[in-house]
Amino acid sequence: MDILGVRGYNLPAINDMEPIYEGKAKRLFTTDDPNVLRMEYKDSATAFNGVKKEDFENKGRFNKAITLIIYRMLEARGVATHLVDDVDDINLLVKKVSIIPLEVIVRNVAAGSFSKRMGVTEGTAFKKPIVEFSYKDDSLGDPFINDDYAREMGAATEEECLNIKKMALLVNDVLCEFFLKANLRLIDFKIELGRLAEDPTKIVLADEISPDTCRLWDVETGKKMDKDRFRQGLGGFMEAYADVLDRLQK
Numbered sequence: 001m002d003i004l005g006v007r008g009y010n011l012p013a014i015n016d017m018e019p020i021y022e023g024k025a026k027r028l029f030t031t032d033d034p035n036v037l038r039m040e041y042k043d044s045a046t047a048f049n050g051v052k053k054e055d056f057e058n059k060g061r062f063n064k065a066i067t068l069i070i071y072r073m074l075e076a077r078g079v080a081t082h083l084v085d086d087v088d089d090i091n092l093l094v095k096k097v098s099i100i101p102l103e104v105i106v107r108n109v110a111a112g113s114f115s116k117r118m119g120v121t122e123g124t125a126f127k128k129p130i131v132e133f134s135y136k137d138d139s140l141g142d143p144f145i146n147d148d149y150a151r152e153m154g155a156a157t158e159e160e161c162l163n164i165k166k167m168a169l170l171v172n173d174v175l176c177e178f179f180l181k182a183n184l185r186l187i188d189f190k191i192e193l194g195r196l197a198e199d200p201t202k203i204v205l206a207d208e209i210s211p212d213t214c215r216l217w218d219v220e221t222g223k224k225m226d227k228d229r230f231r232q233g234l235g236g237f238m239e240a241y242a243d244v245l246d247r248l249q250k
């Protein structure tokens with residue numbers, strides 16, 4: 001039996017365990033600490049609510065490594081995340097949270113569903129960032145909502161929505177500067193937040209921040225370096241992720 005010990009957490013028979021949750025891109029496993037979970041990044045890529053699906057070698061490795069770099073950097077800047085520790089090439093230890101059913105999207109430049117919905121040409125820069133909420137429910141197709149909907153659906157209180165918006169804008173400022181150093185322009189991104197199992201009054205960043213959840217364009221060439229390469233069938237998908245990781249490691 002393969003026993004992997006990470007800072008006092010025993011993760012026995014890592015390959016034999018049953019996940020307590022399996023999503024489209026990650027799986028969650030228990031550890032011997034009831035407030036800590038192991039998050040495994042899978043190699044699968046999905047788009048259009050899972051309609052398009054394909055496995056890509058090393059995708060889990062790239063997204064785990066990129067998320068780890070970003071979460072460590074955000075923690076150092078005072079943003080609370082669910083990160084506990086690194087485990088191996090595809091696993092992180094994370095604090096157990098109850099996910100707030102909101103996808104919080106920040107947009108700096110028109111692209112994706114904004115361009116489609118509003119008829120605004122992709123690449124049009126906004127004067128100020130836009131924060132928007134989607135209700136996290138695949139069966140409803142993650143509908144676009146506002147904070148009144150969030151309150152009435154019991155997703156988050158008005159005060160929490162305000163705090164979440166502030167947090168999203170802070171993350172945007174930090175990420176824009178961070179990616180720019182890697183010659184990447186942060187077009188937009190999605191974050192998810194969770195209430196800590198050990199103290200539900202505390203809200204932290206959960207889920208991942210990777211080229212799956214951000215639009216990143218090369219500053220000089222405008223080349224798309226994110227999941228749009230898969231969504232739009234542009235090719236060079238994993239090459240772009242490898243390039244992003246490489247730039248962030250420099």
Ligand code: TMP
Pocket residue numbers: 105111112113114188189190212213214215
């Ligand atoms: P959108 O333009 O398709 O609404 O996407 C906005 C941002 O959110 C983009 O960076 C991609 C990210 N995103 C996710 O992380 N998960 C999703 O399910 C969707 C639809 C978008």
Ligand code: ASP
Pocket residue numbers: 024046047048049050051212227231
């Ligand atoms: N994450 C969503 C899906 O898996 C959509 C997307 O990212 O485009 O279908």
